[in-house]
Amino acid sequence: MNHAEPLVRFSGVQKTYDGEQLVVRALDLDIQRGEFLSLLGPSGSGKTTTLMMLAGFESPTAGDILLDGKQITRTPPHKRNFGMVFQNYALFPHLTVGQNVAYPLTVRKVPKAEQADRVKKALDMVRLTGMADRLPARLSGGQQQRVALARALVFNPQLVLMDEPLGALDKQLREHMQIELKELHRQLGVTFVYVTHDQGEALTMSDRVAVFNEGVIQQLADVEALYETPSNRFVAGFVGDSTVITGTLQGSGTACALQLPDGQRLPGLNVNHLAPGAPAEACIRPERIALHAASAAPQGPALRATVARAIYYGDHLRLMCDIGTGQAQATVKLPLTRADANPHPEPGDAVWLEFPTESVRIYALPTVH
Known part of the structure; x- marks a missing residue:
C-alpha cells in the first residue's frame, strides 16, 4: 500500500437530485490519512451532500469515490466501516450509555468480553468514565454528544464523519468541545471529516479546510493560508x-x-489576475489596518475617515469608520492592553486609515448565478 496515496479520493464527482441543478458540480478532493479536514460553507453549498456521499447514504450522479485506491462508490454504508456523529446524536433512548456505545460492536459480532473492555476504553477517552449504566435522557447535551462520539470511535474506524455535531450546544460548551475534539484527534490519529457552517469552528479545529459555495470547492488550504491568502x-x-x-x-x-x-488609489495585490479597468473589490483584515490621528501624516497608502462607532470587545476596540460615499464602512480592530494610556478614538473623530500594500488583496467581484 502506497502511503503517499490519499485515504479518500473524490474524482469528478457530481450530484443532482432533479437531473437539472447540480448540488455538487465537479468535485476533485483528496483526504489525507490522519488529517482533520473541515468542509465549510453556507447552507446549500454542497458540503453535507459531499459528506453523505462519502458515508454512502447518497450516491454520486457521476464520478468516483476511492478509499485506499479502491472504488467504494457503490459500497453500502454499513460496509464502509466509518464512524458517524450527527447533530441530533441519534442515541437509542431505551439503551444505557454502555449499550449505545457497544451497539456497533454487537453488529460486528465482537465477543461480549472484548465489548466490555472496548466500551470502557471509549468512555474513558471521552471522559465519561463510570457513566455506562445511565440512560441518555439523564445526560446533558454535551454528555450525549460525547456518547455519540464514543460510539463512533469504539470500533476503531479509519475515518470519522461528523455533520455539525456541536450545532445544538451552547456557545461555551461548543468551544470546550472543539478543544476536546481536536485533542482527541491528536491522540488517536484517526482521519476526521467535519461539516460545519461556522468559520470560527473550522479555523480552531482543522488541519485543512475546504470552503464550498454553489457545489464547488472555492479553496482548499490549511487554516492560516485560508485566513491570510483567500x-x-x-x-x-x-x-x-x-x-x-x-x-x-x-x-x-x-x-x-x-x-x-473619488480618485484615491490603494496599491494592493491583484489576486485573480484582473485586467486594468475591471470593477474590483479590495479586502483587508481589520487588524491589519493602522489607525492614525488626523494630524499625523501616515507613511504608507491611506484614506481619510471619520469614526462612526466604537465597540468595546474587552481585548480589542472595533471601530466602524466612514470612508466616503458609496463605500461600506471600514472595520478596524485596535488591540487593547491594560497599559493603554492613549485616549481611544471617539465617534466623530477624523482619522487616517493606513493600508499596508501586502495586506490589500484585490479581487474580481463575486459572480452571481
Whole structure:
C-alpha cells in the first residue's frame, strides 16, 4: 500500500437530485490519512451532500469515490466501516450509555468480553468514565454528544464523519468541545471529516479546510493560508472579517492598485489576475489596518475617515469608520492592553486609515448565478 496515496479520493464527482441543478458540480478532493479536514460553507453549498456521499447514504450522479485506491462508490454504508456523529446524536433512548456505545460492536459480532473492555476504553477517552449504566435522557447535551462520539470511535474506524455535531450546544460548551475534539484527534490519529457552517469552528479545529459555495470547492488550504491568502472574493468574505472597498483595477502585475470612485488609489495585490479597468473589490483584515490621528501624516497608502462607532470587545476596540460615499464602512480592530494610556478614538473623530500594500488583496467581484 502506497502511503503517499490519499485515504479518500473524490474524482469528478457530481450530484443532482432533479437531473437539472447540480448540488455538487465537479468535485476533485483528496483526504489525507490522519488529517482533520473541515468542509465549510453556507447552507446549500454542497458540503453535507459531499459528506453523505462519502458515508454512502447518497450516491454520486457521476464520478468516483476511492478509499485506499479502491472504488467504494457503490459500497453500502454499513460496509464502509466509518464512524458517524450527527447533530441530533441519534442515541437509542431505551439503551444505557454502555449499550449505545457497544451497539456497533454487537453488529460486528465482537465477543461480549472484548465489548466490555472496548466500551470502557471509549468512555474513558471521552471522559465519561463510570457513566455506562445511565440512560441518555439523564445526560446533558454535551454528555450525549460525547456518547455519540464514543460510539463512533469504539470500533476503531479509519475515518470519522461528523455533520455539525456541536450545532445544538451552547456557545461555551461548543468551544470546550472543539478543544476536546481536536485533542482527541491528536491522540488517536484517526482521519476526521467535519461539516460545519461556522468559520470560527473550522479555523480552531482543522488541519485543512475546504470552503464550498454553489457545489464547488472555492479553496482548499490549511487554516492560516485560508485566513491570510483567500483565493477569491467569496472566501475572503466568508472566512473571518474583512473591510471591503470597491473601485476599479489600475495597472498590471505587482504594481496594481484599486482606484476609488473619488480618485484615491490603494496599491494592493491583484489576486485573480484582473485586467486594468475591471470593477474590483479590495479586502483587508481589520487588524491589519493602522489607525492614525488626523494630524499625523501616515507613511504608507491611506484614506481619510471619520469614526462612526466604537465597540468595546474587552481585548480589542472595533471601530466602524466612514470612508466616503458609496463605500461600506471600514472595520478596524485596535488591540487593547491594560497599559493603554492613549485616549481611544471617539465617534466623530477624523482619522487616517493606513493600508499596508501586502495586506490589500484585490479581487474580481463575486459572480452571481
